[in-house]
Amino acid sequence: MSQYSFKHNEKLIHCLRAGDSQCFQFIFNELVEPLTAFIYTYTRDEALAEDIVQHSFMKLWEKRTFLDPQASLKTFLFTITHNRFIDLYRKDKKQVYLTDTIYMETVLETEELNEENLKPRLEQIDKAIESLPKKCREVFLLKREHNLKNREIAEYLGISIKTVEDHISRALRIIRQQVLGLLILILTSFFK
Template sequence: MQEVYSDNTELIHALKTGDPKAYTYLVNTYHHKLCVYAYNFTHDRSLSEDIVQNVFMRIWNKRENLKEDFVLISFLYKSVYNEFIDQYRSQKAVYPLEKKYIDALNAIVENEDEHSLERIIKLVKREIQNLPPKCKEIFLLSKEEGLTNIEIAEYKNLSIKSVEAHITKAYAILRNSLGENTNIYLFLMFG
């Protein structure tokens, strides 16, 4: 039977004392949510799981340093995001435009709690689902699948100009509904 911790302070105290049941509870409770969150950045299930595992290992290894007034769930989400950024930077040179988006994302993560981030992700997904069907399909082929405009044109038997028009229309609709942070939100979702 799994241990249940009634509040944040109790769980952190149990973790600090090295209680393996507390660690098991932490992993069982948050692993899936954090993997889904990490996947929004990586679009790679294996990498997402690695990121989350690294966060859990770091928490266990540094458990004595946990402060009992931490809001653990916020700390977990922020740690996953920071681990993603660390891995992203180590695997790829950060170009100026990417740096601009990463800095903007850092500002959002610093100023928002996990519920706000989840809300932003849900909002973006909902707005994408509200795009006209053809526009949505082409936009997702470009952003989710990573296909080039030429590949989409060949796959959908369309002209390149038509593909470009659909993607431009999608951006215009999303910019209209999501506001000035549209590009940052899309970077958050699709990298």
């Protein structure tokens, strides 16, 4: 039988604050599955849920010396886990929103053009995508056509999430520059 128990929350926190690795292992073993199951209900992605829970335990270890002995350790861990999910969700949602917004702005600018000029504009967008550097295009198409998250693209291609974000930003910048160049050309032809 283990010397540790959640019935003695204050003792657990004191052991944890003292850097007791066996205490930490006990907490991990007892809560890893419930935390993963809890966060999986939000993510519907087992790997992501496991990453979030692992991050939560790392935070627990980093913050152990600041833990309040009167606070519930379980509540603290569930809160950290939930907050980590919210942070990732907001970040990913913001990135998806940014990608979709810039792409749609470029396409919607064509609404002021007549249908005759719209087709060349859409073809220009496709040409701009095709002209992207190979890796940049691959990342952009995985995002746009397969609706993958940055983390999924990073795992699939074996690159960092930061590299994925850089490729998407670069792709959007190139597409916008090329498409806006065509728009200026079309608009100046109206005023000749």
